[in-house]
Amino acid sequence: MSASSVAERNDLTLSKRRSLRYKLRPLLRDKWASASVLFLIVIVIMAITAGLFVPDDINSPDFGARLLPPLTDGHIAGTDQLGRDVFGRLWLGSRVSLVVGFGTVFFALLIGVPIGMVAGYFGGWFDTILMRLVDVQLSFPFILLALTINAIMGLGLRNILITLVIVGWIEYARIARGETLIVREREYIQAAHVSGAREWAVILRHILPNVTTPLIVIGTLQVARFIIAEASISFLGFGVQPPTPAWGSMVSDGLKFILSAWWLITFPGLMLALVALAVNITGDWLRDTLDPRIRNR
Amino acid sequence: MKRYVIGRVISGVLVVFLALTAVFFMLRLSGDPVLLFAPMDTSRQDMNAIRERMGFNDPLLVQYGRFMRDAVQLDFGNSSRERRPAMEVVTDRLPATIQLGATSLLIAVSIGIPLGILSAVKHGSGWDKFARFISVLGQAVPGFWLGVIMIMFFSVRLGWLPTSGRGSWEHIIMPALTLAAFSMARYARLTRSTFIDVLGQDYIRTARAKGLTQNIILWRHAFKNASVSLITMTGLEIGNLIAGAVVIEQVFAWPGMGRVMVQSLLNRDFAVVTAAVVLFAAMYTFANLMADLAYGWVNPTVRLN
Numbered sequence: 081m082s083a084s085s086v087a088e089r090n091d092l093t094l095s096k097r098r099s100l101r102y103k104l105r106p107l108l109r110d111k112w113a114s115a116s117v118l119f120l121i122v123i124v125i126m127a128i129t130a131g132l133f134v135p136d137d138i139n140s141p142d143f144g145a146r147l148l149p150p151l152t153d154g155h156i157a158g159t160d161q162l163g164r165d166v167f168g169r170l171w172l173g174s175r176v177s178l179v180v181g182f183g184t185v186f187f188a189l190l191i192g193v194p195i196g197m198v199a200g201y202f203g204g205w206f207d208t209i210l211m212r213l214v215d216v217q218l219s220f221p222f223i224l225l226a227l228t229i230n231a232i233m234g235l236g237l238r239n240i241l242i243t244l245v246i247v248g249w250i251e252y253a254r255i256a257r258g259e260t261l262i263v264r265e266r267e268y269i270q271a272a273h274v275s276g277a278r279e280w281a282v283i284l285r286h287i288l289p290n291v292t293t294p295l296i297v298i299g300t301l302q303v304a305r306f307i308i309a310e311a312s313i314s315f316l317g318f319g320v321q322p323p324t325p326a327w328g329s330m331v332s333d334g335l336k337f338i339l340s341a342w343w344l345i346t347f348p349g350l351m352l353a354l355v356a357l358a359v360n361i362t363g364d365w366l367r368d369t370l371d372p373r374i375r376n377r
Numbered sequence: 378m379k380r381y382v383i384g385r386v387i388s389g390v391l392v393v394f395l396a397l398t399a400v401f402f403m404l405r406l407s408g409d410p411v412l413l414f415a416p417m418d419t420s421r422q423d424m425n426a427i428r429e430r431m432g433f434n435d436p437l438l439v440q441y442g443r444f445m446r447d448a449v450q451l452d453f454g455n456s457s458r459e460r461r462p463a464m465e466v467v468t469d470r471l472p473a474t475i476q477l478g479a480t481s482l483l484i485a486v487s488i489g490i491p492l493g494i495l496s497a498v499k500h501g502s503g504w505d506k507f508a509r510f511i512s513v514l515g516q517a518v519p520g521f522w523l524g525v526i527m528i529m530f531f532s533v534r535l536g537w538l539p540t541s542g543r544g545s546w547e548h549i550i551m552p553a554l555t556l557a558a559f560s561m562a563r564y565a566r567l568t569r570s571t572f573i574d575v576l577g578q579d580y581i582r583t584a585r586a587k588g589l590t591q592n593i594i595l596w597r598h599a600f601k602n603a604s605v606s607l608i609t610m611t612g613l614e615i616g617n618l619i620a621g622a623v624v625i626e627q628v629f630a631w632p633g634m635g636r637v638m639v640q641s642l643l644n645r646d647f648a649v650v651t652a653a654v655v656l657f658a659a660m661y662t663f664a665n666l667m668a669d670l671a672y673g674w675v676n677p678t679v680r681l682n
Contacts, residue, residue, distance in 0.1 A: 212395065219392045219662045220654075221620025224638070228654060231642040232403050308519045312624045315521045316639055331522055338529055345529060349522030357517035364513075 113365035116358035123355060127174040138168045139323040147341050158343040160333065166343060169325035170351055176237060176314075176326040177355060181307035184244040185299045192249035193295060196256030201264060201283055210253060217250045226309055230318045240319040244306050255298060259291035266290075293370050301363035304356040311352050327352045385669065389662040394445075396658050397651075401444050404647050405437065448655070454648040458641075463648035467634055467656055473543055474633035477626070478618045480553040485560035485614070490607065492561075493568025494595065497576060508565055515562025520621055524555040524628035541630035552629040556621050560614050567610055571603040578602075605676045612668020616661045 107114050142163035150158040150166075157166040199207040217225070230243040263269065264287065272282050311328030313319040320326035322333075327348040334344030419427075428434050432443065447453065453463040489512075496508035531551065532540040539548050575581065576599055584594045623635035630636070634653055641649035 212391075215388065215392050216395045216399070219389070219396065219658045219665075221616055221623065221657060221661060223620045223623055224654065224657055227623065227639070227642060228400070228650065229403070231645075231650075304517065311519055312521055316624065316627055317643060328519075328521075331525060335525065338525070339533055342529060345522075345525050349519060349526065352522060353514075353518045356519070357513065360513060360517050 107365070110365055112361050116361040116365075119354065119358045120362065123174055123358075124178060126171055127178045130172050130175055134168045134172050138164060138172060139325070140164075147337065149341075150343050157347050158341070160341075160344055161337060166330075166347060169330065170327070170347055173325040173327045173330060173348065174351070174355075176320055176324065177307045177310065177352070179237070180241055180244065180310040181303040181355075181359070183241050184248055184306040185303050187241075187245045188248040188302075189252050189295065189299055191245065192252030192254075193256045193291075195249075196253035196258075197260045197283055197287060197291065199253070200257035200260030201279075201287065207257070210257065214250055214254050217247070222247060223309060223312060227313060227316070227318060230313055235318060235321050237320050237324065240310055240313060243313075244309060248302070248306065251302070252295060252299070255294060256291055259294060260287055263287050263290045297363060297367040297370060300366055301360060304359040304363070307359070308352065308356055382666075382670070385666050389659075389666065392662060393655060393658050397445065397448055397655060398441075400651050400654055401441055404651070405440065448651075453652040453655070456641075456646055456649045458644055458646045458649075463646075463652040464656075466649050467637060467652045470632055470634045470637045471656070473631060474619070474622055474626070474635060477549065477552055477556065477622055477631055477633055478615070480549055481556040481560065481618050481621075482611075482615065484553055484557035485564055485618075486611075488557075489561040489564025490568045493565040494572055496565065496569040497572030498591075498595070500573060505569075508569065512562040512565040512569075515558050515565075518558065520555055520559060521624050521628050523558055524551065524625055527551045527555060528628075543632055548629075548631075552625055552631050555628070556618060556625045559621060560617060563610070563614065563617075564607070567606060568603065571606050572599060575599045575603050601675070605672065608671045608675060609668055612665045612671075615664035615668075619657060619660060 107117065142159075144163060146159065146163045147161060148155055148159040148163075150156060152158070155165050155167065157170060159165055160169070195210065199210040226243050226247045229246055230240055233239045233243060269282060269286055272286050277285075310319060311326070311331075314326045314328035315332045317329075317332065320329055322329065330348035331345055334341065334348075337344055425434075432440060435443075451464050455461060456463045456466045459466055492508045492511065496505045499505055528540050528551065531538045538551055539545075542548055581594060581598060584598050589598075619635075622631075622633060623638060625631070626633045626635040627639050634656065638650060638653040638657075641647070641653065
C-alpha cells in the first residue's frame with residue numbers, strides 16, 4: 081500500500097468520523113433511545129416556543145366554551161371548566177416540568193458535586209458531617225421531605241425548585257464522594273502529586289473528569305424523578321399555583337369533572353408519563369453506552 | 378452481631394434526633410406560630426398573651442430544649458385542629474397505612490419477581506420484551522395519575538369498585554395496585570438483571586450438568602443467591618411504599634398517615650406534621666435495619682460491623 085493511499089484513507093475516516101451521522105451511530109442503532117431523544121427535543125422546542133404560539137389570554141376564562149370535548153371548535157384537547165384551551169395549557173405547562181426537571185438536576189449537581197469531591201478527597205470532619213447529612217436524608221422518604229420543606233417555604237415555581245434542590249443535592253454529593261474515594265487511590269493521581277500538582281489542580285483536572293460519567297447517567301435518570309415529584313406536589317395542592325398551568329395541578333383540577341370530562345385528567349398525566357418514559361429510556365441508554373460498569377443496577 | 382445492632386439503633390436514634398432538630402428550626406424560622414392558629418381578629422394584646430403562655434417569647438434555645446424534652450416522651454403538643462395529642466392523631470392512622478403498604482408490597486413481590494425470573498430465563502424472547510416494557514412503563518407513570526385513571530375506569534365507567542375510603546376488601550384493591558405499580562416495576566427489573574448474572578455462573582452450569590431439573594436449579598440454586606440483592610431492595614422498597622402512600626392515600630382518600638400528614642400541611646397543623654415526620658423516619662430507619670440484618674442472615678459472608 082502506497083503512502084498516499086494510506087493518507088487518503090485516514091483522511092476519509094477522519095471526515096467520516098467528523099460527520100454527525102457517525103457520531104450519532106450508537107444512538108441511531110437503538111430505535112427506542114433515538115425516538116426518546118427525538119421526543120425530548122420536540123418537547124424542549126415546544127417549551128421554548130410556547131411564548132410564540134400559545135396565545136397570551138390562554139388563562140383567561142371563556143364561559144361560552146366550557147368543557148368542550150377534544151376536537152371540537154378547533155380545541156384539539158378540548159377545553160376545561162373555565163373554557164380554556166387544554167392543548168395550549170398543556171403546551172405552556174411543559175415549561176414548568178422541564179424547568180423543574182432539568183433545573184433541579186443542574187443546581188443539585190452544581191452544589192453537590194464540589195462538596196462531595198472535597199469531602200471524598202480530603203476526608204476529615206467535613207466528610208463526617210456530609211455523611212451524617214446523608215444518613216439523615218436517607219432516613220426520610222424523598223417526597224415527604226420535599227412536601228414539608230415546600231409547605232414551610234411557600235408555594236410557587238421558584239420555591240418548588242429550591243425545595244427539590246435542597247432535597248436533591250445530597251444524592252450527588254454522595255455519589256461524587258464515593259467516586260472520588262475510588263479515583264483518589266489511582267496511580268495517576270499519585271503521579272500528579274509527585275510531579276508537583278496543587279491539590280485543587282488534582283481535583284479539577286484529574287479527579288473531576290473521572291467522576292463525571294456516573295453523575296451524568298444518574299443525573300439524567302433523576303430528571304424524570306424530579307418532574308414526577310413536582311407533579312405530585314402540585315397535584316396535592318402545593319407547588320405551582322393557579323392560574324399557571326402545570327401538568328400535576330391540571331390533573332387535580334380535572335378531578336372535579338371526573339364524571340363528565342375525561343380529557344382534563346387524561347392528557348396532562350399522559351404528557352408526564354411520556355416525558356418520564358423518554359427521559360428514563362435515554363438515561364438507560366446513556367448508562368449502557370457510557371458506563372458498562374454500572375449496567376443493570 | 379449484637380454490637381452491630383446496638384450501633385445501628387444508636388445511629389438511627391441520632392438520625393431521628395437530627396431530623397427533629399431540623400424540623401424544629403425550620404418551623405420556628407418559617408414564621409410566627411401564633412399567627413397560624415389564632416383567629417384573624419385576635420387583638421395584639423391577646424396575641425402576646427398567647428405567645429407568653431405557649432412560651433414563644435422565650436429564647437430559641439430554651440424553646441428547643443423544651444421541644445426536645447417533650448419529643449423524647451413522644452409528646453409533640455396538641456393538634457391545633459383536633460385538640461388532642463398530635464402523636465395520637467398520627468398513630469390512629471398507622472394501621473391503615475401499614476395495611477395498604479403491606480398489601481402493596483405483597484402485590485409488587487408476587488408479580489414483579491416472577492416476571493423478572495421469566496424475563497431472565499427466556500432472555501431475549503417476547504416475554505422478556507414484554508416484561509421489560511412493563512418495568513420501564515411502571516417506573517415512568519406517575520402514581521397519582523394511574524390512581525385517577527383507575528378511578529375513572531373501574532369506578533366511574535364500569536362501577537365495579539368504590540372510588541375512595543377504607544372499609545371492605547374492595548376498597549383496598551385500587552390503592553394497593555396503584556401503589557404497587559412502581560415497586561413491581563423495580564422488582565421485575567432487579568430480578569431480571571440479578572438472575573441473568575446468577576444463571577451465567579459456573580455452579581449453575583454444574584447443576585445443569587448433574588441433570589437437575591430447571592425448577593430445582595431456579596428455586597434452590599439461583600434464587601438463594603439472587604435473594605441477597607432482592608432483600609436489600611425490599612428495605613428500600615418499604616421506604617418507597619411509605620413515600621408513595623403520602624400521595625396515593627390522598628387520591629383514594631385512604632385514611633392513613635400520609636393523608637393526615639398532607640391534610641395537616643394544608644391546615645398548617647405543624648404539631649401533627651412533626652409527629653408524622655418522626656414516625657415516618659422511625660419506620661423507614663427500622664425497615665432499613667431489618668433489611669441489613671436479613672442481608673447478613675442470607676449471606677453469611679457479609680461481616681456486619
